[in-house]
Amino acid sequence: MRNLLLAVTAMATVWTFPSVAPAQTTEFQTWLEGVRSEGLAKGLKPATLDSALNGLQPIERVLELDRRQPEFTRTFWGYLDSFVTEDRIRRGRDLLRRHAALLDQVAKTYGVQPRFLVAFWGMETNFGDYTGGFPVIGAVATLAHDERRSDFFRAELFHALKIVDEGHIAVADMKGSWAGAMGQPQFMPSTFTGYATDGNGDGRKDIWTTLPDVFASAANYLSKIGWDDTETWGREVRLPAGFDLETADLSVHKHISEWQALGVRRANGADLPVADIEGSIILPAGVKGPAFLVYGNFDAIMTWNRSVYYALAVGYLSDRLIGQGALVARRPADEKPLHRDDIIDLQQRLNAAGFDTGKPDGMIGPATRGAVKAYQKANGLPPDGYPTHELLQSLRGG
Incomplete structure (x- = not known):
């Protein structure tokens, strides 16, 4: 859906957007005319295209962020320490209780456990604190005009225009990350048009300010990509001496009983649960770090965001929200990221x-x-x- 770290950085800042060279502006305006013509052919209202495209200019800061390379890699422990904090756990537990009735209703409708919805909410926007300050239309238009990923973002631009055209939000209020991720669940425009839901029945799908819509939309998306509320996401495990590291890969699936027979145990040394499901072993910090046995719902989290670190953080945060303890493995004292x-x-x-x-x-x-x-x-x-x-x-x- 997007790179979370860059999105959070962008969301936490109030940007001022520099002007662009006249020649670039002229070329961009010519390109926009093509967008306008295609929009009309797609059935978008002229008034929508006027409100969204008139006066639009490319945003140089968006291009800067799109090309930015991190100076250091983020280690697993560094990522976890940044996103699964004690403050976020405490606040998430409070919000889980405060919105229990709404979350339970959404869970019954879509089959997604409340703790996971709150974990995604916390990971994406710190429970709605940072939903983004970039104009979504301007951001995705900038990236659509740029050659690097033009096809992808041109499609996203028309999804964004459709959202405005259907009256879900005004252009001026349609804010998000530099890459176009929007609202409290940080949906890309195409995710919105495919899965956003009117949770409170007011005729609008408002993932920016309306929690029934936020939770219903997130749950609807998860349910459509394979979420199973009879299972958890995975668990920390202990590997036996001599474990075949070739099998520690998301592409290797074995029944829990098979992993048990190979000597894999819970992190505290107890037997694995008896359940008719398959899982994969992953080592996010290498052989010296923690090991996890992950199940089908982990794959669904990876569909939401393709980062293994992100998926593990969502699962771990969801566990901590319901009182489960910290990981048994501990961060090495001398760990340092690679430049x-x-x-x-x-x-x-x-x-x-x-x-x-x-x-x-x-x-x-x-x-x-x-x-x-x-x-x-x-x-x-x-x-x-x-x-x-x-x-x-x-x-x-x-």
Whole structure:
């Protein structure tokens, strides 16, 4: 749906948008005329297109944020410490109680447990505190006009125009993140048009200020992407000595009884639950970090946001909201993130050694993790695919 960290940064700031060069403005206005013509062909009202497009200019800050690369990678523990705080847990528990009647009603209708709805709410906008200060139409139009992801954002622009056209919100009030994520659940315009719901029956779908609409929309989306309220998201587990790390991957699915037979246990050492479901083992911080057994609802969270860290944080926060304890694993005292320059160096050295990471870009994606795992296997190291400073020193010959 969007990059959460960039969205929160953008939402927490009141932006002033710089002017653009006259030539760029003229070219943009010509491009907008094409948008207007296509909008009319799609059946959008002329008044909607006038209110949304007249005087519109590209937002330079949006392009800056779209191209920004983080200086440091975020470690699993750093991510968790930032998003699952004691203050957020306390506040989430209070809101879970305060809105219990509404949340229970939504849960009965859509089959999504209240604690998860509150966890998503907390993760996305800190319970509605930071819903975004960028004009959504302007932001997505800027990104649609830009060549990098023009097709995707042009489609999002027409979804945004449709939302205005249907009267759900005025153009001036349609605020969101720099990438167009909107409201308290941070829906992209296409997610809104596909799943937003009128929870209070007033004829509008208001995910900005109306909690019945916020919760019903989030629950409707989750239910449509496979949420199962008879299951949880997953749990922290303990792996046995000699565990085959090749099986620690979201692509590997085994029945809980199979993981039990392989020696996997709950984090406290107790047996795994007896249930007729499958799960996958993941190691978000490598072999030295915590291990998790995750189920089908974890996949649904990953559909909401493709970050494993995000999905684990939502699940963990939802557990803490109902009184479950902290993780058994503890953050290493000497943990430090990799600098982007270090990741580029690591990628270049892996490529030179015959382990293909693709073009070095300073980002740790599937190709880099695969190359790291292949290097680890070739050198007798635990093949967890997790890049560390120690691994980089090994590649440097240190």
